[in-house]
Amino acid sequence: MSCTSCSTKKDGVPNGCKSNGNCGTGGSCGSGSKLNVFDWLSNMTLPNGEAPFHIFEVRFKNGRKHFFKNTENLTLSMGDVVAVESSSGHDVGTVSLGGELVKVQLKKKNIKADSEEILKIYRKATQKDIDQWQAVREKEPETQKRGREIISRLGLKMKLSDVEYQGDGNKATFYYTADDRVDFRQLIRDLASAFSIRVEMKQVGLRQEAARLGGVGSCGRELCCSTWLTDFRKVNTAAARYQQLSLNPLKLAGQCGKLKCCLNFELDTYLDALKSFPKQDLALKTENGLAVFVKMDIFKQLLWYTYKDNSFKWYKLTLEQVNEIIALNKNNEEAAPLEDYESDLVAEVKIDFENVVGQDSLTRFDAPKPKRNRNKNNRNKNRRNKGKAVAATTDSNSKGPAKKQPFKKGPKEAVGNAAQKQGNQEGKPKPKPRRNYKKPKSKGGNEKKSEQ
Structure with a gap:
C-alpha cells in the first residue's frame, strides 16, 4: 500500500512526492519503509518530569541513516523533513526514529550519546529548503x-x-x-x-551496492539487504554443503555476485538437525560387504547407502535403522544385508491423481477444424426419398391403374403453354432440369387438386 500523496504513474515513477522512490512523508511506498524500525513505543506517554530523548535518527537517500541532536528542543515526529548540520553547509533528511528506541540503536551500533560525531538538527525544513533539495x-x-x-x-x-x-x-x-x-x-x-x-x-562493497540500489531476488521478493538486513556476515560454501545444496555458483549467487545472504538464515537449524545424524565418512559393515554413504534427506530423516563393491543400486534406510547398524558394528557384529532393511520400510501412499500438465500440446487448438461434408448428408436424404417414392409407386401399381381426373387450366397457364410450345417449335433448346431440385413426395398416386 502507498500513502495518498505518493500514487505512481503508469511508468512506476511516484506521482505525488516526486522523490523517485524515496517517500518524503515516511510512508510505506517505494523505499520509504527501507530499513525502518517500527516505533512500538510511539503511543506510550513518558512519566512525569521525564524529558524525551534528545537524539533522533534521520534517514537520507537509499537508506543512509545518521543520528542528530535536537539542541533547539524542536517538536519532531516520524516523517518530518529537517535541515541538519553537515561537514560543509547543511543537509536535508527525514526523521525515521525518535524516543527510547534511539537509545537501543545507539547501543547496538556502539555509539555514545555524548559523542562528538553526533551533529545538530538546525530546524524543520522550510519550503525553500525542500524545493532546493528536490x-x-x-x-x-x-x-x-x-x-x-x-x-x-x-x-x-x-x-x-x-x-x-x-x-x-x-x-x-x-x-x-x-x-x-x-x-x-x-x-x-x-x-x-x-x-x-x-x-x-x-x-x-558489492553487497552494500546491491543494498543501496535495491532489486528483486530469485525468490520473487525485494532484496533482504535493501529492506531489513544490515549485518553483512561472511557467507561460505560450507553453508550450502550443510544444507545439501548443489554447489552451482549461478544458483547460489545473488544480485551482487556474491553468495546469497539467505544461506545463513537456516544454517543453525540444519546444524542442530545434523547432530543426530551419523558422520558421512562412516561405512556400515553388513553380511554382503561394506556400505558407504550416498546422500540424506534431513527433514524426512532418510539416508541412502550403497555397497562399495556394487555402487549401481542405492538402498534407502531410516535414521533409526542406520543407528541400529552402527550399534551392531561397535559390538563387532555384522548387520543384515541392506535389502532386508529396505524391505521393512512402509510403502508410501501413492496419489490417485496424476499431473497431466505438459502431456497435451500447447498448439492443439491452433489447427483448423475439419470441414463437414454436407453433400454426403444430402445424398443420404435423396436416397431415402427415392426409396420412399419407389415404395409408393409399387403400392399404387398393385391396387390397379388410377383413373385420370380432368384438369382445368386457367387462361394464363394456357397462354403460357401455347407460347412455350411455339417456342420449342422454333428450334430453341429445352431448359435443363435443376440438379438440386427435389420432387414433392407422392402419397400413392395423383391427387386431386382443389380449386379455389
Missing part, C-alpha cells in the same frame, strides 16, 4: 552519467554506482566499487570543475 536530487542521474564518461576517459578501473547530492547542493558524494586500489586524484579535479561542487569519493 532540485538537486533531479540532477543526480545526469551527474552520474557524465561522471561515468569522465571515468572511462581517464581509463580508471572502477564502477560508479550512485551519486548523492547534499541538501544545499554544495557537495556531492560519489559511491563506487573497485577490485583494486584506484588513484582518483585527477578524477576529483575533473568532477569538481565539471559540476562546480565539492566532491567526496566513497568506496562501497
Whole structure:
C-alpha cells in the first residue's frame, strides 16, 4: 500500500512526492519503509518530569541513516523533513526514529550519546529548503552519467554506482566499487570543475551496492539487504554443503555476485538437525560387504547407502535403522544385508491423481477444424426419398391403374403453354432440369387438386 500523496504513474515513477522512490512523508511506498524500525513505543506517554530523548535518527537517500541532536528542543515526529548540520553547509533528511528506541540503536551500533560525531538538527525544513533539495536530487542521474564518461576517459578501473547530492547542493558524494586500489586524484579535479561542487569519493562493497540500489531476488521478493538486513556476515560454501545444496555458483549467487545472504538464515537449524545424524565418512559393515554413504534427506530423516563393491543400486534406510547398524558394528557384529532393511520400510501412499500438465500440446487448438461434408448428408436424404417414392409407386401399381381426373387450366397457364410450345417449335433448346431440385413426395398416386 502507498500513502495518498505518493500514487505512481503508469511508468512506476511516484506521482505525488516526486522523490523517485524515496517517500518524503515516511510512508510505506517505494523505499520509504527501507530499513525502518517500527516505533512500538510511539503511543506510550513518558512519566512525569521525564524529558524525551534528545537524539533522533534521520534517514537520507537509499537508506543512509545518521543520528542528530535536537539542541533547539524542536517538536519532531516520524516523517518530518529537517535541515541538519553537515561537514560543509547543511543537509536535508527525514526523521525515521525518535524516543527510547534511539537509545537501543545507539547501543547496538556502539555509539555514545555524548559523542562528538553526533551533529545538530538546525530546524524543520522550510519550503525553500525542500524545493532546493528536490532540485538537486533531479540532477543526480545526469551527474552520474557524465561522471561515468569522465571515468572511462581517464581509463580508471572502477564502477560508479550512485551519486548523492547534499541538501544545499554544495557537495556531492560519489559511491563506487573497485577490485583494486584506484588513484582518483585527477578524477576529483575533473568532477569538481565539471559540476562546480565539492566532491567526496566513497568506496562501497558489492553487497552494500546491491543494498543501496535495491532489486528483486530469485525468490520473487525485494532484496533482504535493501529492506531489513544490515549485518553483512561472511557467507561460505560450507553453508550450502550443510544444507545439501548443489554447489552451482549461478544458483547460489545473488544480485551482487556474491553468495546469497539467505544461506545463513537456516544454517543453525540444519546444524542442530545434523547432530543426530551419523558422520558421512562412516561405512556400515553388513553380511554382503561394506556400505558407504550416498546422500540424506534431513527433514524426512532418510539416508541412502550403497555397497562399495556394487555402487549401481542405492538402498534407502531410516535414521533409526542406520543407528541400529552402527550399534551392531561397535559390538563387532555384522548387520543384515541392506535389502532386508529396505524391505521393512512402509510403502508410501501413492496419489490417485496424476499431473497431466505438459502431456497435451500447447498448439492443439491452433489447427483448423475439419470441414463437414454436407453433400454426403444430402445424398443420404435423396436416397431415402427415392426409396420412399419407389415404395409408393409399387403400392399404387398393385391396387390397379388410377383413373385420370380432368384438369382445368386457367387462361394464363394456357397462354403460357401455347407460347412455350411455339417456342420449342422454333428450334430453341429445352431448359435443363435443376440438379438440386427435389420432387414433392407422392402419397400413392395423383391427387386431386382443389380449386379455389
